[in-house]
Amino acid sequence: MASTAMANLFAVIGGELVTPPVSEGVLPGIMRGAVLEEAPRAGLRAVERAIGTNELFAADAVFATNSVRLVMPVTAVDGRETAGKDDRAERIAALVARSCGATAP
Numbered sequence: 001m002a003s004t005a006m007a008n009l010f011a012v013i014g015g016e017l018v019t020p021p022v023s024e025g026v027l028p029g030i031m032r033g034a035v036l037e038e039a040p041r042a043g044l045r046a047v048e049r050a051i052g053t054n055e056l057f058a059a060d061a062v063f064a065t066n067s068v069r070l071v072m073p074v075t076a077v078d079g080r081e082t083a084g085k086d087d088r089a090e091r092i093a094a095l096v097a098r099s100c101g102a103t104a105p
Helices: 030-042 053-058 087-100
Strands: 008-013 016-019 045-048 061-066 070-073
Touching (some): 016 030, 030 045, 030 061, 030 087, 061 087, 070 087
Parallel strands (some): 016 045
Antiparallel strands (some): 008 016, 061 070
16 A cells, blocks of 8 residues: 555554655655654654555554645544554654644644
């Protein structure tokens, strides 16, 4: 899985923040870049690699990003629930919101 129709995809897997690389067809979006930059401040090592569907459902958290909604939790994929909330994903959302001058979620 590389992205949604209107957002870049991320998964918190252990101590890593995983997102597909641009070479897989995702856009190098502004929010994608902001999230990759903020990952270390949230205690995560950013890794660009393919994410398998099974990994999405086993991930600690899954979220998507775009310039309108910033960081959005992904709670289901094709009607199947993903993992719950993770403090590190919530921290990234707050860091990105602050860097954009938006109200933290």
